[in-house]
Amino acid sequence: MAASFTGVSEAVFAHLPPAARFSSEDGAFLTGHASALALLEDHLTAGFYDILFAHSETARILSGGERSEREMALRRWWRRTLEGPFDAHYWEWQAAVGLIHVRVGVTNPMMIGMWGWILNALQGALVGKLNLPPQDADRMMEAFHRLAATVQAVIAESYLQNYLAVLANSTGMSPELIHRLVAVELAGLDPSAQG
Numbered sequence: 190m191a192a193s194f195t196g197v198s199e200a201v202f203a204h205l206p207p208a209a210r211f212s213s214e215d216g217a218f219l220t221g222h223a224s225a226l227a228l229l230e231d232h233l234t235a236g237f238y239d240i241l242f243a244h245s246e247t248a249r250i251l252s253g254g255e256r257s258e259r260e261m262a263l264r265r266w267w268r269r270t271l272e273g274p275f276d277a278h279y280w281e282w283q284a285a286v287g288l289i290h291v292r293v294g295v296t297n298p299m300m301i302g303m304w305g306w307i308l309n310a311l312q313g314a315l316v317g318k319l320n321l322p323p324q325d326a327d328r329m330m331e332a333f334h335r336l337a338a339t340v341q342a343v344i345a346e347s348y349l350q351n352y353l354a355v356l357a358n359s360t361g362m363s364p365e366l367i368h369r370l371v372a373v374e375l376a377g378l379d380p381s382a383q384g
C-alpha cells in the first residue's frame with residue numbers, strides 16, 4: 190500500500206517553518222501575475238527538457254514516446270500552478286508526483302537539481318523577458334523560492350515514505366520498527382571518521 194498523500198503533505202507542512210513555507214500571500218501574488226507568467230511556459234519547458242534529454246541518466250527515463258508527450262508533465266504542472274488554488278488537492282498532487290517519480294526512476298537529486306535550474310531560469314526571464322519592475326521580480330522570486338522549498342519537501346518526503354511503505358509491506362516490519370532500526374544502526378556510526 191502507498192503512503193497516504195494527505196498524510197505526507199500534512200506532515201511536511203507541520204515540519205516546514207512558516208517563514209520558509211509557501212503562503213497564501215505568495216499564492217495570491219503568483220496567481221495575480223498568472224497571465225504574464227504563462228508566457229514563460231514554452232521557454233521553461235524547452236530549457237527543462239533540453240537539459241534532461243542531454244544527460245544520459247535522465248534521458249533514459251524519458252526515452253518512451255514523443256518529446257511533446259513527455260513535455261506535458263511540466264506544462265500541466267506550470268498551468269495548474271499559475272491557476273491555483275494552492276489547496277489540499279494541489280499538495281496531495283505533489284505528493285502523488287513523489288510516487289510517480291519512484292515508479293519511473295526519477296531520483297530526488299534529479300528533481301532538486303532541476304528545481305535549481307527552474308529558479309535560475311525564472312530569475313533571468315522575469316526581468317529579461319517579462320520586463321517586470323525589479324521590485325515585483327524580487328517579490329516574485331521570494332514566492333518561487335518558497336514554492337520550490339515546499340514542493341521539493343513534499344515530493345522528496347513522499348518519495349521516502351513510499352519507499353518505506355513498500356519495504357514495510359514486503360518485510361512485514363512496521364515503518365516504526367524500520368525507523369528504530371535506522372536509529373540504532375546510525376547511533377553506532379562515527380560521521381567524523383568519514384572523508
Ligand code: HEM
Nearest residue numbers: 241247250251259262265266286289293295299300303304
Ligand atoms: C522541478 C522538478 C520537477 C517537477 C516539479 C516535476 C513534476 C512532475 C509532475 C507534476 C508530474 C505528474 C504529471 C501529471 O500529473 O500529469 C511528473 C511526472 C513525471 N516526471 Fe517529473 N518533475 C520534476 C522533475 C523531473 C525530472 C528531473 C525528471 C527526469 C527525467 C522527471 C520525469 C518525470 C516523468 C518521466 C514523469 C511521468 C509522466 C510522463 O512523462 O509520462 N521529472 N513530474
